[in-house]
Amino acid sequence: MALVALGVSGGIGAYKAVEVARGLQQRGHDVAAVMTANARRFVAPLTFEAITRRRVATDQFAPGINADIDHIALASSIELLLVAPATADVIGKLANGIADDFLSSLYLATTAPLLLAPAMNTNMLSHAAVRSNLDTLAARGVRVVEPGDGYLACGWVGRGRLAEPEAIVAAADGMLRGGGAWAGRSILVTAGPTYEDLDPVRYLGNRSTGRMGYAVAEEAAARGARVLLVSGPTALEPPAGVEVTAVRSAGEMHAEVVRLAFDAGVDAVVMAAAVADYTPAAGPQAAKIRKADADLVLPLRRTPDVLADLGARRGDAPAPVLVGFAAETGDAVERARAKLVRKRVDLVVANDVTEPGAGFAVETNVATLVSDAGVEPVSRRSKRDLARVILDRIEVRLGSRSETA
Numbered sequence: 001m002a003l004v005a006l007g008v009s010g011g012i013g014a015y016k017a018v019e020v021a022r023g024l025q026q027r028g029h030d031v032a033a034v035m036t037a038n039a040r041r042f043v044a045p046l047t048f049e050a051i052t053r054r055r056v057a058t059d060q061f062a063p064g065i066n067a068d069i070d071h072i073a074l075a076s077s078i079e080l081l082l083v084a085p086a087t088a089d090v091i092g093k094l095a096n097g098i099a100d101d102f103l104s105s106l107y108l109a110t111t112a113p114l115l116l117a118p119a120m121n122t123n124m125l126s127h128a129a130v131r132s133n134l135d136t137l138a139a140r141g142v143r144v145v146e147p148g149d150g151y152l153a154c155g156w157v158g159r160g161r162l163a164e165p166e167a168i169v170a171a172a173d174g175m176l177r178g179g180g181a182w183a184g185r186s187i188l189v190t191a192g193p194t195y196e197d198l199d200p201v202r203y204l205g206n207r208s209t210g211r212m213g214y215a216v217a218e219e220a221a222a223r224g225a226r227v228l229l230v231s232g233p234t235a236l237e238p239p240a241g242v243e244v245t246a247v248r249s250a251g252e253m254h255a256e257v258v259r260l261a262f263d264a265g266v267d268a269v270v271m272a273a274a275v276a277d278y279t280p281a282a283g284p285q286a287a288k289i290r291k292a293d294a295d296l297v298l299p300l301r302r303t304p305d306v307l308a309d310l311g312a313r314r315g316d317a318p319a320p321v322l323v324g325f326a327a328e329t330g331d332a333v334e335r336a337r338a339k340l341v342r343k344r345v346d347l348v349v350a351n352d353v354t355e356p357g358a359g360f361a362v363e364t365n366v367a368t369l370v371s372d373a374g375v376e377p378v379s380r381r382s383k384r385d386l387a388r389v390i391l392d393r394i395e396v397r398l399g400s401r402s403e404t405a
């Protein structure tokens with residue numbers, strides 16, 4: 001059992017921090033709540049006191065607080081400082097070393113790792129000042145649970161809503177179990193297009209650049225996972241610390257993915273590759289196909305569906321967690337739902353590749369996550385940020401599986 005300091009700052013999501021405290025307790029952790037002055041406008045300290053059965057740290061100059069050994073010892077006795085919700089103001093203070101209240105002073109005084117769950121208005125979240133503060137903290141090794149999308153208290157619809165309490169708890173629990181939710185765990189990621197050779201000079205390919213899969217691989221490696229990346233032909237640099245297997249065709253990708261997924265006993269598979277559905281029926285010709293006057297008709301045969309094969313092989317076993325992508329042109333959610341069932345996977349990341357800022361050869365992506373838990377829109381963001389959301393969701397599944405195991 002670890003002691004977690006739960007920092008609560010002044011956002012409407014402050015009430016959800018109560019559920020975070022409960023979730024941490026259910027996983028066997030002890031929670032000490034620390035509230036900023038603004039947080040106390042949203043939720044009464046008494047709520048946290050009743051739930052945590054500990055005095056809530058509110059004001060560093062409150063009479064009695066410095067005589068209370070528990071509070072003086074907090075900085076040295078916690079194993080994690082979790083701030084949920086983390087407002088733009090608190091993020092700014094933590095990034096810049098400002099220590100003008102109990103929470104911001106605690107951050108400087110403790111050597112425990114920091115986990116942030118930001119929550120704010122969409123424009124605030126995308127403001128250059130907030131982005132640069134978050135980058136500063138990330139460079140210092142601070143973990144962030146990505147905010148979700150939806151209706152914000154300010155009436156806007158967009159990104160900035162506090163992540164769901166279960167995702168925050170899963171991330172915190174993972175960090176407490178040593179080195180993060182991925183310590184001792186492995187993930188297989190596929191990326192890029194496949195090339196189906198017609199002859200020594202021609203192939204059938206697609207527009208995938210591999211960026212989405214590489215972003216997932218990089219983020220998983222940053223979280224401490226062993227990462228196996230099976231990559232089709234791309235121009236990207238292999239991410240540091242990732243074990244890369246280069247493949248060319250759908251057939252090769254199928255063979256490598258099945259071998260690695262089950263031999264290495266990975267905990268999750270993310271199929272971000274755009275795998276060709278068809279390959280020349282006669283296989284690649286040894287000699288270059290010469291042109292003739294007549295039209296060329298090229299018989300194609302279906303390639304193995306790698307993801308569906310993984311789903312069938314896994315059956316009802318708890319591992320690996322399977323995530324597929326669906327590049328759609330309209331009607332993305334319905335098709336993704338059908339894929340979820342047909343391929344027997346846990347999560348489908350659907351994107352409408354016709355939307356601006358989504359799909360191939362752009363830096364950002366717009367997606368809808370479809371799982372048996374429901375449909376979750378993820379607004380336009382960098383592929384790395386989308387990778388964070390996907391990994392956060394996988395962590396929730398890994399956590400619940402290890403509990404039931």
Ligand code: CTP
Pocket residue numbers: 250271272273274275276277303304305306307308323324325326327328339
């Ligand atoms: N996939 C796969 N093996 C294939 C084709 C696709 O593993 N031979 C995986 C992709 O990596 C992706 C998901 O399946 O995770 C995409 O599903 P797919 O049914 O191929 O979707 P689309 O090709 O996008 O759509 P459609 O069903 O309309 O062909």
